[in-house]
Structures are given as C-alpha cells and as structure tokens.
Amino acid sequence: xxxxxxxxxxxxPVDRVDGxxxxxxxxxxxxxxxxxxxxxxxxxxxxxxxxxxxxxDSSAAEKLPGVVCVITYKNAGKIPPKPLSDFDDxxxxxxxxxxxxxxxxxxxxxxxxxxxxxxxxxxxxVDYDEVAPNVVMDKNLAKARFAGNKxxxxxxxxxxxxxxxxxxxxxxxxxxxxxxxxxxxEPHATTAYWDNGKLVVYxxxxxxxxxxxxxxxxxxxxxxxxxxxxxxxxxxFGTKLMTWSGCILAALAxxxxxRPVRLALTRANLYGNTGxxxxxxxxxxxxxxxxxxxLGIRHDxxxxxxxxxxxxxxxxxxxxxxxxxxxxxxxxKVVPLDLGxxxxxxxxxxxxxxxxxxxxxxxxxxxxxxxxxxxxxxNYADKDESNGLPWSSKSLDKCYDKGAELFRWHERNxxxxxxxxxxxLVGWGMSSTTHPTFRMKASAKLNMNSDGSVSIxxxxxxIGTGTYTIMTQIAADTLGLPLEKVAFHLGDTEMPEAxxxxxxxxxxxxxxAIHAVCEAAVNKLAAQAGAxxxxxxxxxxxxxxxxxxxGLYLKSKPETGxxxxxxxxxxxxxxxxxxxxxxxxxxEAEKHSKHSFGAHFAEVEVDPELGTIRVTRFVSAVSAxxxxxxxxxxxxxxxxxxxxIGMALTEELIHDEKTGRTLNADLAEYHIPVHADxxxxxxxxxxxxxxxxxxxxxxxxGEIAVIGVAAAVANAVYHATGKRIRDLPITLDKIM
Ligand code: MOS
Numbered sequence: 001x002x003x004x005x006x007x008x009x010x011x012x013p014v015d016r017v018d019g020x021x022x023x024x025x026x027x028x029x030x031x032x033x034x035x036x037x038x039x040x041x042x043x044x045x046x047x048x049x050x051x052x053x054x055x056x057d058s059s060a061a062e063k064l065p066g067v068v069c070v071i072t073y074k075n076a077g078k079i080p081p082k083p084l085s086d087f088d089d090x091x092x093x094x095x096x097x098x099x100x101x102x103x104x105x106x107x108x109x110x111x112x113x114x115x116x117x118x119x120x121x122x123x124x125x126v127d128y129d130e131v132a133p134n135v136v137m138d139k140n141l142a143k144a145r146f147a148g149n150k151x152x153x154x155x156x157x158x159x160x161x162x163x164x165x166x167x168x169x170x171x172x173x174x175x176x177x178x179x180x181x182x183x184x185x186e187p188h189a190t191t192a193y194w195d196n197g198k199l200v201v202y203x204x205x206x207x208x209x210x211x212x213x214x215x216x217x218x219x220x221x222x223x224x225x226x227x228x229x230x231x232x233x234x235x236x237f238g239t240k241l242m243t244w245s246g247c248i249l250a251a252l253a254x255x256x257x258x259r260p261v262r263l264a265l266t267r268a269n270l271y272g273n274t275g276x277x278x279x280x281x282x283x284x285x286x287x288x289x290x291x292x293x294x295l296g297i298r299h300d301x302x303x304x305x306x307x308x309x310x311x312x313x314x315x316x317x318x319x320x321x322x323x324x325x326x327x328x329x330x331x332x333k334v335v336p337l338d339l340g341x342x343x344x345x346x347x348x349x350x351x352x353x354x355x356x357x358x359x360x361x362x363x364x365x366x367x368x369x370x371x372x373x374x375x376x377x378x379n380y381a382d383k384d385e386s387n388g389l390p391w392s393s394k395s396l397d398k399c400y401d402k403g404a405e406l407f408r409w410h411e412r413n414x415x416x417x418x419x420x421x422x423x424x425l426v427g428w429g430m431s432s433t434t435h436p437t438f439r440m441k442a443s444a445k446l447n448m449n450s451d452g453s454v455s456i457x458x459x460x461x462x463i464g465t466g467t468y469t470i471m472t473q474i475a476a477d478t479l480g481l482p483l484e485k486v487a488f489h490l491g492d493t494e495m496p497e498a499x500x501x502x503x504x505x506x507x508x509x510x511x512x513a514i515h516a517v518c519e520a521a522v523n524k525l526a527a528q529a530g531a532x533x534x535x536x537x538x539x540x541x542x543x544x545x546x547x548x549x550x551g552l553y554l555k556s557k558p559e560t561g562x563x564x565x566x567x568x569x570x571x572x573x574x575x576x577x578x579x580x581x582x583x584x585x586x587x588e589a590e591k592h593s594k595h596s597f598g599a600h601f602a603e604v605e606v607d608p609e610l611g612t613i614r615v616t617r618f619v620s621a622v623s624a625x626x627x628x629x630x631x632x633x634x635x636x637x638x639x640x641x642x643x644x645i646g647m648a649l650t651e652e653l654i655h656d657e658k659t660g661r662t663l664n665a666d667l668a669e670y671h672i673p674v675h676a677d678x679x680x681x682x683x684x685x686x687x688x689x690x691x692x693x694x695x696x697x698x699x700x701x702g703e704i705a706v707i708g709v710a711a712a713v714a715n716a717v718y719h720a721t722g723k724r725i726r727d728l729p730i731t732l733d734k735i736m
Contacts, residue, residue: 009473009483013631017483018232018468027232030204031189031264038191039068041253041263042117043246044107044124045273046099049660050133050338053097053106053126061120066112068257070124073097073106076252081220088214090309090341091245093252099128100308101340102661103272105245110253110261133338133660137176137279137304144302144333147310155320155386158327160285163296167287169368175284175356175726177710178652179304180277182345183672186234187267188274190250193260198225203247205230206240206463207500212493214243215251230491233463237643238344239275240463241502246273271665275343276653278304278313280352284360292368294379296327301353304342305334311342315353318707320386321593322357322434323379328386338660344502346643347703350435351710355647358431358711359726362718371414372715373404376432376599384593392589392692395623396432396597402684403621404430407601416722424605426616427720433708437594437625437699438505441584442513443496446475446521448577452550452564453485456517460490460498460510465702466632467506471514473628474696478518479564480547488514496580504596504700507628512583512694520581522547529567536560583695592692596699598622600641602712603679606720611732613717615645616679618709623686625699630685637683637705644709646673649729 021027046053058070076094080087092104099106107124111117134140146152164170191202199219205211208228216223233240250263265274285298297320303313316330345351365372377400383390404410412428413419419426444458456475462468468488475486489495490510498510526545529537529552537545537552537560545552545561553561568577603617618641627633650671654663664670683705690697710728717735718724725734 007482008477010477010628011626012629014469014473014483014629016466016469016632017472029186029189029232029234030191030202030230031262033191033202035191035193035260037259039110039112039257039259039261040114040117041250041261042109042114042121043105043265043269044109044121045103045269046106048099048128048130049102049135051099051128051130053099054129055127056106057125058107060123060125061109064116064120064123066116067120068110068112068259070120071108071249071253071256079218079248079252084217087217091248093245093248100306101272101338102655105249105273108249108253108263110257135337135339135655135660136657137281137335137337140335140337141281141302144335147312147334154329154331155316156329160296160298160327160329163327164285164287167295168290169292169364170285170287171360171363171367172283172285173360173363173726175282175359177280177352177355177728179279180345180647180651181271181653181670182237182239182275183667183670184235184237184239187265187270188240188244188246189264190247191260191262192251192254194255197221198227199251200227201247201251202229204233204240205243206233206236206461206502208459208461208491208493209497210500211243211247215248218248219251228493230461233461236463237346238348238502241500242275242343244274267667268665271653271662272340275341277345278311278342280313280315282315282353282356284356286360286364288364288368292370292375292378294323294325297325299330299357301332303334304337304339306339306341307336309341310334313342313352314349315356317349318354318434319357321384322381322432324381324385325379339655347435347707350703350707351647354433354707355710355728358708359714362429362711362715363724373400373409373430376400387593389591389593392592392594393625393688393690394595394597395686395688396599398686399597399599399621399623402686403599403601403619406682406684407619409601416719421605424607425720427604427606427716427718428601429712429715429719430599430601431708431711431715433598433600433704434595435504435704435707437508437596437693438503439508439512439585439694440499440505441582442498442509443580443582444513444517445496445578445580446517448521448564448568450565450568452481453487454479454481455487455489456514457489457495458498458510458513459493459495460506461501462490463501465506465636466629467510469632470507470628471510474511474514475518478515478547479522481550485550504702504704507698507700508694508696511628511696511698513581515696516583517579517581520579522552524579525564525567526552528571529562532570534570535567536562589692589694594693594699596622596624596701596704598704600708600712602716604713604716604720606717606735608721611735613649613730613732613735615713618679618681620705621684621686622701622704623688624701624704625688625690625693626697627685627687628698633685633701634683636701638681640703640705641681641709642673642678643706645678645713647728648710648713652729
C-alpha cells in the first residue's frame with residue numbers, strides 16, 4: 001500500500017461500514033426477503049435415534065387448510081436426479097427410510113404461514129422400527145480406527161521411545177472434550193425460488209460458491225443456472241461452511257410447490273442437522289530432560305464421528321510444531337457413533353488438541369518445578385520442525401512477554417491453593433495458541449464512476465467478522481480515496497469468485513484480491529494519464545506516481561497530478577471504467593511455515609464450598625501479521641476467548657445413553673456464556689511486518705484466539721484448587 005499524505009485507514013479502528021444497516025434492521029438476512037406468494041417450510045424430525053421408518057402418514061397434515069405440500073422420502077424424488085460419483089452422500093435428503101441419528105430430518109411441510117407449517121409438521125404420524133443406538137464415546141473406544149479404514153495416519157519424527165527412556169521428567173495423561181454445538185445467533189435459513197428453470201437462493205452460508213455448486217448437482221442443473229445470495233450472516237463458526245439438507249430441501253420444496261419457499265430453521269432444528277464439534281479423548285505423553293527441555297511428545301487423539309461419514313477432529317497439529325522437540329509421534333483416529341454428522345467448528349482440531357497439549361505442558365511444569373511460562377519459553381521453536389521450514393514471521397516470544405507483563409504473571413505464587421481473595425481460591429493459568437495461515441485464490445471487479453468513486457465486487461462473505469469494513473479500508477488506501485467513495489459488495493455468485501470464509505483466511509484471500517484489483521485500476525489509469533498530452537502526468541512512469549487524494553500525483557512533486565474524475569472525463573470511458581483481477585498464493589510463501597501465535601493468561605476465582613468457578617480476568621496477546629482494523633480484530637479475539645470460556649466451563653451437548661436422544665437441545669440447557677459470565681478481557685496485538693504470507697501481510701484472526709483458552713482456564717482452576725480436571729467442561733460437581 002502506498003504511503004501518501006491522504007488519510008490512511010488500514011490499521012485504524014474504523015467503525016463497521018455496515019454497522020448502521022445492522023442496528024437499524026435494514027441489513028437483510030436470508031430469512032428476511034419478502035417475495036410474492038412466499039410459502040413457509042417446517043421440518044419434521046425423527047423422534048428415534050436409530051432404525052427405520054415403518055410408516056409415515058402425512059394425510060392429516062395435508063388436509064390442514066393452508067398446507068401446500070408435505071415432502072417425505074415417499075415423494076421427494078431422486079436427489080441428485082442421476083447418480084453422481086462426486087455428490088456429497090453424507091446428507092439426509094429424504095431418499096430412504098433409514099434413521100441414523102436423533103432429530104434427523106424426515107420431512108418438510110410447506111404452508112401459507114410459518115405457524116400452519118409448524119402445526120402441520122406436528123401432525124405427521126411416524127411409526128418406527130427402533131434399534132438401540134450407540135452414543136457413548138467411552139463405551140466404544142475399542143472401536144477406534146483410522147478414518148476411511150486407512151491402515152495408518154500418524155506423524156513420526158525421531159524416536160519417542162528412546163526419548164522416554166532418557167527423560168528425567170515425564171507426564172502421561174488423558175484428556176477429554178465433549179460434543180459442542182456452534183450456536184450462531186442466526187439459525188440456518190434459506191429462501192429459495194425457481195424462475196424458468198433457474199434457481200435463486202438467499203442462504204445463510206460461509207461459502208456461496210460451494211453452495212451454488214452443491215445445489216446445481218442436487219438438481220442436475222448447470223452452476224450458471226443457480227444463484228446464491230448472502231449479504232449478511234449472523235454467525236457461522238464453521239457450521240455454515242457446509243450446505244446442509246435444509247438448503248437443498250428448501251429448493252426442492254420451492255420446486256414442488258411452484259412458489260418461493262422460506263425455510264428458517266428453529267433453534268431446536270439445528271441439533272443433529274447442522275453439525276457439531278465431535279467429542280475427543282486424547283492421550284498426551286511429554287518427556288523432558290533435567291533442564292525441562294522437551295525430549296519427546298506423543299499425542300494420540302480419538303474423536304467421535306457418525307456412522308455414515310468419517311469426520312476427523314485431528315487434535316495433534318500443534319503438537320508437531322508448537323515446541324522444539326526432536327521426537328514426536330501422533331495419531332488421529334475416529335469412533336463412529338449414532339449421532340449426526342460432525343463438522344468443522346471454530347479452529348477444528350486445534351481447539352480441543354491444543355487444550356490437551358497445553359494442559360499437559362502445565363502438568364509437566366509442576367513435575368519439573370518450573371514456571372509454566374518459563375517452560376514454554378525454554379522450548380521455543382525457532383523453525384517449524386514438522387517440515388523444517390523457517391517461519392514467515394513469529395512473535396510468540398513478544399506475546400509471552402507483553403501478555404505476562406499486562407497480567408502481572410510474575411506476582412504469581414506457584415503453589416496451588418496459595419492465592420486467596422476472601423473465602424475464594426484464586427488461580428492463574430496460561431497457555432500458548434497457534435493457528436496456520438491459509439490463503440486461496442480470489443477474484444474481484446472494480447468499476448469507477450465519473451466522480452472518482454468506486455464500486456468493488458467480490459464473491460466472498462462477511463460472517464460477522466468485518467469483511468465489508470476491512471475490504472473498504474484496503475480499497476480506500478490502495479486508491480487514495482476516502483472511505484465514503486468506496487462501495488464494497490460481496491455475497492453473490494454473480495460476482496467474481498472467492499472461496500469459502502473459513503480457516504481464518506478471508507482477510508488474506510479476499511483482501512489480496514481487493515488490493516490487486518485496486519492496483520490494476522491505478523496502473524491502468526496511470527498508463528492512460530502518462531500517455532496523454534493533456535495530462536500533467538504526461539511521460540510519468542508508474543513508479544513515479546502514487547494514488548492519493550482521489551487521484552494520481554507525482555511522488556516527487558505531490559502538487560503535480562490530477563483527480564480520477566479528470567482522467568476519466570478525458571478518456572471518454574466515463575462511468576464504464578472497469579477492471580478485474582485475481583490474486584493467488586505465491587511461491588515464496590510455500591517456502592515458509594505460516595502461523596499466527598499468541599499467549600493467553602486467565603485468572604479464576606473458585607468458591608471451595610460451592611465449587612463455582614468465575615473467570616475474573618483474561619489477557620491475550622496475539623501476533624497475526626498486520627492488523628487491518630484493531631476494532632473488528634479485537635472483537636474477534638474477544639469472541640474467541642468467550643467461545644473458549646464456554647468450552648472450558650459450560651458447553652456440552654448431551655445424549656441419553658439408552659435412547660440416543662438429545663437432552664439439552666436449546667439455549668436454556670446448552671449453556672453458552674452470557675455477559676455476566678465474562679470478565680474484563682484485555683487483548684494486545686503484537687504487530688508484525690510479514691511480506692511473505694501475502695501482499696497485504698495479514699495472517700487471519702478468526703480462530704487463533706479460541707485455541708488454548710480452555711487450557712488457560714483449566715490450568716488456572718488447578719492452580720486455584722490443586723484439582724486437575726481433565727474432562728471438559730469443568731462444572732462445579734467436578735470441583736466439589
Ligand atoms: Mo471456521 S470452523 O473455518 O468457520
């Protein structure tokens with residue numbers, strides 16, 4: 001980005017450009033598009049967890065006034081119409097009578113109103129042949145196997161067994177994490193209609209192009225005949241990376257009823273049907289020499305999956321690279337259970353995996369009688385030992401120092417149970433966090449108007465993270481425009497293609513494309529002006545020119561140049577000035593290991609009589625390349641920490657052992673933190689100049705913050721109480 005005298009926006013805490021639309025209710029979400037003759041869908045969900053539908057009788061529902069149609073496996077038709085080898089077969093699309101899990105979608109009712117559809121859905125009578133389900137992880141651990149029945153999928157370096165023999169300090173512990181559910185504020189929703197064989201879908205998704213392609217396959221039409229629009233998303237956290245059955249069935253309902261159909265899932269519909277973070281049972285063995293330098297790490301992770309699809313929650317990824325260690329073995333296996341399909345949930349793998357690793361590190365610190373932070377510092381990895389590559393940048397050392405300083409970690413008494421406030425026990429715990437930096441190819445298009453303002457289009461998504469805002473900032477700075485002169489549009493498959501918003505890669509991916517298309521516009525206009533006798537820039541080379549103050553000016557003589565509108569007025573292109581560009585990962589980046597890093601510090605207070613745990617302070621220091629906007633980035637970090645506190649203390653989706661039915665399928669019983677549960681959170685960004693990761697130097701922050709939080713809290717609980725709870729969530733009954 002050029003450095004001119006115009007106001008710079010990147011790096012500033014710019015307010016959300018879409019904030020006003022959101023707080024005034026003008027921002028339209030997928031279930032808010034009023035269409036003529038709109039009909040409403042409601043799901044019928046199974047009330048058993050395994051077996052077959054013996055009989056399904058929808059006649060009473062069909063007779064209800066206002067009901068348009070009832071779709072079950074008897075009349076859904078073939079999806080896809082012809083078998084496709086690459087069609088995702090892990091969805092339940094009313095193709096047969098088999099029940100794989102509790103609450104499986106077994107029908108859709110369409111009616112004139114949502115209330116009628118909901119009532120009619122309750123009138124669908126179902127008889128089942130029920131089979132006893134297996135839903136308990138602990139009882140099925142012996143069935144653990146590698147995904148896809150592969151013989152092996154492990155990482156190995158050095159010789160762990162020899163390291164174990166040579167070691168002075170050792171820990172071997174087993175940690176478990178429960179099934180969690182994403183719980184976005186906006187449940188999944190679809191509004192679909194068909195127009196002359198073409199399908200238009202308003203969808204709450206993190207991946208508009210993937211959704212388009214899946215719908216095209218499901219209905220045997222060309223992707224060009226499907227349009228997916230997603231202007232706003234009320235949270236995704238991974239569950240909206242998938243196109244679930246609801247989206248496809250809404251489009252089917254629109255086709256069968258020949259009306260636009262809105263299928264807005266209720267909170268209760270989400271459980272079982274829209275993925276979850278699977279359970280894990282992880283065994284960690286760490287061993288170290290007399291100076292507490294790691295000699296060996298062994299990390300075996302078993303995660304639950306469903307019976308019809310192997311989803312691997314591989315928790316071992318940080319164990320191979322976070323610390324310097326010559327001997328490492330890891331494995332990741334699955335146990336199939338009669339549950340819905342698991343899916344990525346914010347920092348998949350890393351989140352439960354780093355919980356286990358960072359608790360084990362804490363346990364090792366007590367074995368070796370060394371400060372937990374010091375243990376991390378003396379095992380600092382100067383390169384990525386999993387692949388031998390140098391880091392593109394790494395500031396974890398500064399995260400440790402700055403975070404510890406702000407938290408006042410040096411005032412910690414190392415003895416568990418030694419710190420008190422009134423009758424409450426106080427505990428301080430910490431952890432490291434790391435997440436890989438991803439990037440994919442993305443494209444964008446820029447149109448400049450005769451007044452020099454621009455419209456930029458890129459088919460990416462804003463999943464609540466601030467994409468609209470940071471893309472506007474990047475464009476404004478690259479073009480030398482004020483924010484008001486940039487209109488950034490996203491979320492429509494008629495726009496240039498961009499990938500899913502997942503893996504914390506949207507800022508790097510779409511941001512690089514926006515940067516590229518703005519540079520292309522500057523280059524084109526500079527070439528035009530430089531070749532134009534009437535321009536004060538006649539003869540100037542691109543390198544001599546910078547984009548500032550709404551136009552192009554000489555770097556050496558800032559008063560010489562002209563506005564974009566002047567260049568456009570003479571060129572005759574007027575308001576039709578248009579450029580397109582793509583940006584894809586570079587070779588240089590492939591020669592480096594690219595990660596964001598951070599350090600968390602947690603304080604808890606525990607009531608020893610009631611077992612209640614309050615997180616009373618939380619400090620995080622995060623290094624993630626250039627921070628485009630400390631306000632939206634800071635919100636993401638805080639959100640991640642809150643997500644992690646929920647994981648540590650309250651969140652657990654529970655199924656009845658005998659029936660397999662979900663016991664806490666609502667927000668009253670599945671406990672996510674509320675305001676009163678959350679302390680003052682202090683976040684620090686360690687700014688990094690990283691010219692290798694991507695042209696704009698950003699690493700992504702969607703996932704880095706949540707990783708390690710549960711470990712920091714669990715370690716603080718141990719420090720407060722001397723009780724090591726290795727089974728999340730740490731509820732009061734486990735403390736008593
Ligand atoms: Mo994330 S689980 O990549 O939305």
